[in-house]
Amino acid sequence: MRSRSERARLSTLVAAVRMAAAAGRGLFVAVLALFAVAAVGIVGALVLGQEVLAHLIASDTDSGAGGGGTVWPLWSLLVAVVVVVAAGAFAAAAGVGLHRMLAERIMWYAGRVVLEAATRASLREFDTPEFHDRIQRIRRRGVDSPLMIAMAVPQLIAAVITSGGLVIGLAVIDPWLAPLTVLSGIPLWLSGRANSEEMYTFTLGSTPNDRTRQHLADILDSRRTAAEVRAFGLGDHLLRRWSKLWAERLAEIRVMVRRFVRRSAVGSLVSAVVLCTVFAVLLLLIQLGRLDVEAAAAACVAVVLLANRAQQAASHLAATMEHAHYLEEFMQLGGHQPDAAPASVAPVAESTGAGRAGVRSVEPFSALEVDDVCFAYPGIQRNVLESVSFTITAGEVVAIVGQNGSGKTTLAKLLCGLYPPCSGQVRWDNQPMYELMGGRGLDQIGVAFQDFGRYWFTAADNIGIGDVDRIGDRLAIARAAKEAGIHDVVRSLPTSYDTPLGAELTGGVDLSGGQWQRIALARLLFRRASFLVLDEPTASLDAEAEAQLFDTIANLRHGRTVVLISHRFSTIRAADRILVMHDGRLIEQGSHDQLLDKAGRYAAMYRLQAQAYAPT
Numbered sequence: 001m002r003s004r005s006e007r008a009r010l011s012t013l014v015a016a017v018r019m020a021a022a023a024g025r026g027l028f029v030a031v032l033a034l035f036a037v038a039a040v041g042i043v044g045a046l047v048l049g050q051e052v053l054a055h056l057i058a059s060d061t062d063s064g065a066g067g068g069g070t071v072w073p074l075w076s077l078l079v080a081v082v083v084v085v086a087a088g089a090f091a092a093a094a095g096v097g098l099h100r101m102l103a104e105r106i107m108w109y110a111g112r113v114v115l116e117a118a119t120r121a122s123l124r125e126f127d128t129p130e131f132h133d134r135i136q137r138i139r140r141r142g143v144d145s146p147l148m149i150a151m152a153v154p155q156l157i158a159a160v161i162t163s164g165g166l167v168i169g170l171a172v173i174d175p176w177l178a179p180l181t182v183l184s185g186i187p188l189w190l191s192g193r194a195n196s197e198e199m200y201t202f203t204l205g206s207t208p209n210d211r212t213r214q215h216l217a218d219i220l221d222s223r224r225t226a227a228e229v230r231a232f233g234l235g236d237h238l239l240r241r242w243s244k245l246w247a248e249r250l251a252e253i254r255v256m257v258r259r260f261v262r263r264s265a266v267g268s269l270v271s272a273v274v275l276c277t278v279f280a281v282l283l284l285l286i287q288l289g290r291l292d293v294e295a296a297a298a299a300c301v302a303v304v305l306l307a308n309r310a311q312q313a314a315s316h317l318a319a320t321m322e323h324a325h326y327l328e329e330f331m332q333l334g335g336h337q338p339d340a341a342p343a344s345v346a347p348v349a350e351s352t353g354a355g356r357a358g359v360r361s362v363e364p365f366s367a368l369e370v371d372d373v374c375f376a377y378p379g380i381q382r383n384v385l386e387s388v389s390f391t392i393t394a395g396e397v398v399a400i401v402g403q404n405g406s407g408k409t410t411l412a413k414l415l416c417g418l419y420p421p422c423s424g425q426v427r428w429d430n431q432p433m434y435e436l437m438g439g440r441g442l443d444q445i446g447v448a449f450q451d452f453g454r455y456w457f458t459a460a461d462n463i464g465i466g467d468v469d470r471i472g473d474r475l476a477i478a479r480a481a482k483e484a485g486i487h488d489v490v491r492s493l494p495t496s497y498d499t500p501l502g503a504e505l506t507g508g509v510d511l512s513g514g515q516w517q518r519i520a521l522a523r524l525l526f527r528r529a530s531f532l533v534l535d536e537p538t539a540s541l542d543a544e545a546e547a548q549l550f551d552t553i554a555n556l557r558h559g560r561t562v563v564l565i566s567h568r569f570s571t572i573r574a575a576d577r578i579l580v581m582h583d584g585r586l587i588e589q590g591s592h593d594q595l596l597d598k599a600g601r602y603a604a605m606y607r608l609q610a611q612a613y614a615p616t
């Protein structure tokens with residue numbers, strides 16, 4: 001079992017290297033080559049140093065001979081030392097510079113894999129805490145992992161090359177010195193690895209705490225919640241909750257760090273004992289007369305360097321193995337196939353208005369059928385929709401009403417193919433809606449959700465994203481804005497349609513709730529879709545805007561089908577058909593008059609609201 005997971009981690013490491021190569025093949029090779037040259041430079045400097053030492057000793061004992069013990073004259077040796085040291089230093093410096101560039105490309109590449117995966121994830125996944133835990137971990141560690149691994153690998157390779165050269169050099173001096181020195185890295189590798197494993201387990205367990213702290217921090221420093229936090233005097237309370245979570249985390253980390261220190265201390269001690277043994281062997285060899293002074297000096301330097309490289313390699317390897325865990329998650333999220341690296345991974349500036357942005361093109365339906373649909377949210381036993389059946393025919397305006405939590409928004413999301421039913425089926429002209437949608441948008445569907453997006457884009461783009469293929473069509477954007485009754489407001493902004501919407505942005509302005517709702521409506525109207533879903537479109541609108549919306553919907557009707565969710569009976573009474581939801585069931589349907597005649601729940605709700613407006 002263990003060896004299987006080790007093998008899996010090794011293949012993850014290979015995948016990380018492939019990912020680094022895919023992010024910048026030329027750069028990756030150049031970095032490897034430069035680090036290799038730097039590593040060879042260290043070994044070369046050591047060999048030449050030994051030669052220089054031999055030269056000096058020989059010229060001292062054989063004065064006047066001018067360097068009799070070695071083949072090369074002293075000046076040429078010194079020139080060679082300068083060249084080798086300079087080349088090594090240059091290669092190391094250039095390697096670090098290119099490494100930085102490679103790192104940026106890997107960050108871009110990894111970030112894109114995560115964002116692509118998040119874009120592809122189904123709405124159902126967004127409803128599960130596991131998905132968010134994983135995203136949090138990947139955001140914090142996973143995106144860095146390919147980078148950390150790719151950063152560590154050239155250094156690891158450089159350490160291995162240097163170590164290889166030093167091992168050969170030491171083996172020539174004495175066959176025991178090299179294996180003993182390399183052995184000194186093993187205790188450190190074992191302790192480092194155990195620490196990495198524990199760190200990963202800790203990160204897994206602490207993700208919910210991390211997310212809650214992040215949420216509290218977002219509440220405290222976000223403009224969206226700033227007014228409520230102040231109005232309720234929540235600041236200190238939230239800060240205490242945040243500090244408490246930090247205290248819990250720090251307490252756990254303290255215990256863990258104690259274990260880390262103990263483990264590392266044992267590893268370092270055993271490593272030091274092994275190294276002492278090496279020096280004892282060296283001493284013995286000198287005493288036995290098996291090593292001369294220059295060989296002993298070179299051996300001392302080589303042992304120190306080799307021990308240092310072996311320890312570096314051990315810690316790089318341990319850290320790399322930890323990152324392999326995060327990388328595994330990262331790859332599972334992205335469904336990333338390292339063997340199928342993209343043909344071109346160069347970051348390319350997106351050209352506005354090009355391509356269909358992944359939206360599927362379909363014919364308008366003649367009937368949208370909801371057939372005995374049941375639905376429950378992931379992880380929740382209770383059905384939110386229970387045996388719901390009805391059919392919407394093309395050109396109808398259908399309103400959905402019901403108490404809070406009766407399932408209206410959920411039903412609207414199923415109508416748009418955003419969730420698959422647990423049983424039953426939603427069919428767009430006999431085609432299962434969820435499969436037809438396939439996780440992408442349909443060009444024939446336009447939606448304005450209750451919690452519509454307020455994007456930090458210009459006013460034009462906030463409307464234009466309703467149909468990204470036409471995002472540059474300013475005339476059509478202005479037309480949609482006029483229909484939604486927001487054109488004059490936008491025109492009065494500092495830079496009209498080019499004004500960024502968001503007070504947090506330089507030159508940006510914020511809009512009122514109702515104005516934002518009109519922007520969302522304009523976005524919907526800008527999309528040339530035959531099926532429109534409006535979830536609480538009038539919630540923030542004033543009476544005049546609401547009346548205007550009715551006119552707009554009446555104008556929209558031609559060739560379009562509209563589903564309207566609202567609590568305002570003034571909005572829904574004009575619908576061709578009204579569906580009444582209660583506790584996830586469709587309990588009544590018909591026109592306003594038919595439902596009043598029926599004297600059921602709709603009639604009761606309508607009278608209750610009408611009473612509120614009636615003169616007392």
Ligand SMILES: Nc1ncnc2c1ncn2[C@@H]1O[C@H](COP(=O)(O)OP(=O)(O)OP(=O)(O)O)[C@@H](O)[C@H]1O
Pocket residue numbers: 127377378380384402403404405406407408409410411450
């Ligand atoms: N993502 C979710 N995960 C779990 N439960 C959910 C989720 N979204 C909604 N629910 C639950 O499903 C039920 C129906 O919610 P829904 O939003 O469809 O009601 P609604 O009729 O649109 O309510 P409202 O009138 O308040 O907008 C509620 O009990 C709600 O708690």
